[in-house]
């Protein structure tokens with residue numbers, strides 16, 4: 516019988532607050548080095564509040580975990596296709612579509628024709644959405660695992676992994692490029708929550724500037740309590756920031772109300788005061804407030820700093836977020852937005868619509 520701590524609504528901490536964890540990690544059930552139990556123990560050692568296990572095309576890790584859990588472990592899978600990867604997070608049990616993937620892959624391998632057409636993946640994602648609250652596009656611009664299904668509709672996605680394992684040297688380019696792509700999606704009216712994923716496979720050394728670590732980056736989620744269900748709900752509401760280390764607070768104050776990351780201020784008009792603060796051990800950092808993709812305020816600060824600016828607030832669609840860059844200008848933390856103004860439902864757009872070159876043919 517399943518231990519009660521495995522239930523999605525099992526509460527590990529009753530306090531509402533910001534909880535840090537990981538949405539992308541592998542075990543020996545696919546190509547990871549640690550057994551599921553070892554990975555859970557490592558998550559505790561590294562100070563995570565929650566963990567997600569996302570093995571390639573299977574959820575076997577959850578059959579192997581039967582003891583009491585010390586933290587919420589979200590049930591996920593990395594749907595791994597020749598044309599790209601996406602995480603399905605928050606499953607309750609073994610989904611039926613998972614069994615069909617090996618046959619699809621065998622088919623694709625024995626044929627020169629592309630079997631997994633865009634419309635097919637679109638339908639698969641639709642099915643995933645019926646079984647789990649979060650469907651997240653993984654490392655969409657990281658070669659050679661970049662997303663190659665240009666026809667999927669963005670409405671299929673609830674999340675995008677803007678920050679993947681920084682130990683891969685190519686992520687020095689792919690991660691910031693994904694943040695830029697996500698900004699375009701936000702400008703187009705899509706409320707897709709940005710999350711991070713360490714894509715953890717093993718401890719040891721990597722080819723890049725960082726050592727592989729569960730929790731690098733970490734994704735910090737505001738949840739009403741610490742349970743798997745509350746974390747999933749926090750992500751669904753966009754109450755999330757992604758960080759390599761800095762702690763961020765970001766608020767908007769308008770018409771006597773305070774709004775937090777993920778909030779909407781559709782009925783607030785006049786002027787909004789934006790307040791961001793950071794705490795970090797990275798040395799000098801730059802704190803930026805971004806409005807609809809453009810920097811509107813910036814301040815350099817040391818281990819602690821704050822920035823405040825005012826912006827007019829009308830019915831015009833507006834999103835604001837806070838970014839942190841290190842002394843060399845590299846992004847080290849990104850919040851999800853606070854939204855203002857009136858946002859009409861976005862027209863149906865596809866992944867390819869946001870790449871200039873492909874729009875022309």
Ligand SMILES: [Zn+2]
Pocket residue numbers: 593600653654660
């Ligand atoms: Zn992947």
Ligand SMILES: [Zn+2]
Pocket residue numbers: 539541593714
């Ligand atoms: Zn992965």
